[in-house]
Amino acid sequence: MSIIIPVAVVSGLGLFFGIGLAYASKVFAVKVDERIEKVREFLPGANCGACGFSGCDGLAEAIVNEGVSPGKCPVNSKEGINAIAELMGIDEGEVSQMVARVICQGTWTKADMKYEYQGVQDCHAANQLGGGMSQCYYGCIGLGSCQRACPFDAIELKNGLARIIPEKCKGCGMCVAECPKGIIRLVPVLTGFTVLCANQDKGGVARKNCKVACIGCMKCQKVCPAGAITVENNLARIDHEKCENCGKCAEVCPQSTIHDAMHERFPMD
Structure with missing residues (x-):
């Protein structure tokens, strides 16, 4: 009996805090624009920093949130740039490698x-x-x-x-x-x-x-x-x-x- 009570208390606390964390994760969740991940897929993944951002993730966020040109990445292919432009609904124009x-x-x-x-x-x-x-x-x-x-x-x-x-x-x-x-x-x-x-x-x-x-x-x-x-x-x-x-x-x-x-x-x- 002496063992059952502590186990029940700990289990109850675990359940309580688990529910609380689940609720907090939904209430305080930071919504991420799904387009960022899609733009990221069309970037080369070199993370060379030639675009002026921290890497491909940073550039993807800037393209979606700040309106940075899809052609900002000098490493990306013409096809990749055009795919990002189409995703963002803009005309990037002629791309010169x-x-x-x-x-x-x-x-x-x-x-x-x-x-x-x-x-x-x-x-x-x-x-x-x-x-x-x-x-x-x-x-x-x-x-x-x-x-x-x-x-x-x-x-x-x-x-x-x-x-x-x-x-x-x-x-x-x-x-x-x-x-x-x-x-x-x-x-x-x-x-x-x-x-x-x-x-x-x-x-x-x-x-x-x-x-x-x-x-x-x-x-x-x-x-x-x-x-x-x-x-x-x-x-x-x-x-x-x-x-x-x-x-x-x-x-x-x-x-x-x-x-x-x-x-x-x-x-x-």
Whole structure:
């Protein structure tokens, strides 16, 4: 009898508190919009943070609750973006897949070196020492900071130059933010002929420092039938809205600086 009473009391208390907790969970429950979970299903799940939010869950909530664009995730596919837009009842318009591109060809064998670097293998650290090892102040430092920042293993290093592996790149932009030289750019995946150089030195200096540097000779500008090329600050620039991808600029470039980056995976080889 002495055992039955305590057991009954404890059981009764357990039942009482259980009912109370069940009631409280319903009264104080936070209602979650079902669309958040559905939007989450159409996101890639990389949680890379390239969208500016904590991850895919945070972005899904922002899309539903704050009206953030379904295309905010640079990693998502065109199909995923369109599915989210349809779910939210909005028109996202034409979606252009982006890819990263290294605007440099200055490998260790093509760009002269100022010194032998033996410090921390980090581009930011080397950049503090006279802008890096290369005589070209604007070129790739080649110590792999972008490679380590890439969540998709889409960057490799060869001969002191970072290279994007297009089939792996998701266009998240993490490498763009990491590069201390600002020579990694996000461009539409269908972008063709590109000036693979960022050097703004005068022609003679640029040529001396790097075998494949743009020297601002303006030959490409003169031959372009679409008027898509201008030379500013000793550097040729292509307006891809005007470019017809005829390739005449690449044919006349004396430094082999212009390449069809969409079809030539590693034009510097």
